[in-house]
Amino acid sequence: MPGKKVSEKTIRRLSHYARCLRKAGADGTGVVTSKYLSERCGISSAAVRKDLAAFGEFGKQGSGYEVSDLLENIDRILGTCEPPQVIVIGAGNIGSALLESGLEGTGGYSYSAIFDKNPEIIGRTIAGVTVQPVDKLGEVVGEQGNYIAILTVPPGEGQRAVNGLVSMGCRAILSFVLEPLDVPDGVVLRYVELSTELDLLSHSMRS
């Protein structure tokens, strides 16, 4: 589906299908039905069929879908045929826990580097990755920008970190920092905001 704009909701569902298909492939399953994907992804069967029908090349409805074909097509949309490397800026509690938890079960991502500015932390090894000084960023990741940076720096230090990343050519940032950040056009920024999630749940509990 070249040139076609895909909504965030659709990408979210494709992300679930891809994880499920990777697991199915690893288990030796060659063909799956929309019912199979529906049950394992917790997404209605109708939505699965509609998503897959929208990508005509994905398989024949009724006889199921070839796992490898379907996954290849979804990976092409997600950009995970050759998944970008993931780097972490900030080796505090959350940054360290992310590396220790790893990225198994995801779209083939892996952590390639972690950076911090604290001399006491630099040089430590977390899950096999050595913490490097932030000013080595350019040297380590180069200036291609083909990586995703996860930001776990302390509050108040987010924008400076973002500016540094952007100046190094970084084009995708996932921020765990609880503050609004500015990025120029062409750079994608998403947030994981625990505090906002708690407020959303708190509000729902009393509705």
Next chain:
Amino acid sequence: MPGKKVSEKTIRRLSHYARCLRKAGADGTGVVTSKYLSERCGISSAAVRKDLAAFGEFGKQGSGYEVSDLLENIDRILGTCEPPQVIVIGAGNIGSALLESGLEGTGGYSYSAIFDKNPEIIGRTIAGVTVQPVDKLGEVVGEQGNYIAILTVPPGEGQRAVNGLVSMGCRAILSFVLEPLDVPDGVVLRYVELSTELDLLSHSMRS
């Protein structure tokens, strides 16, 4: 605004205003303008004015808003006048890191308990909170259900944990577990899915 349904997007913005107002209050600022909120929250001035105007009682446009009044009104909508306690199920890397990072700067939330089923972890203290066995859940949190449970159990163990929480009366769950989970009506479930966030960024990078 009793009885009025508020969208998720609006709640997200209110959550940002509340954090900003709490900080302003702590800094001794008594009155804020929509421009002040706009700049500090990274939300357009027009959106701020529209949000606040929708809640007539919030202040007088033009002369600014009383920080304490505005915060009280937003807290009422968010349910954070008396914020629910937060408990964590799973004291692995992420669960421990959450406790160690704390909830400062949020809507007054705090971690009141953490649970695990691993005998080697039970009894440890993380950021002042002792890890308790999961089967003590009912005893510790009671059956009021007025708390938010953050789920950080290993993959494959999510649904069992959810069933246990629901049977104890829990009504709000935030899951870091990478699998779809079922909850009955009346229970709110939200997800923090790192893998999906990476896929969304990966997709955007190539669009």
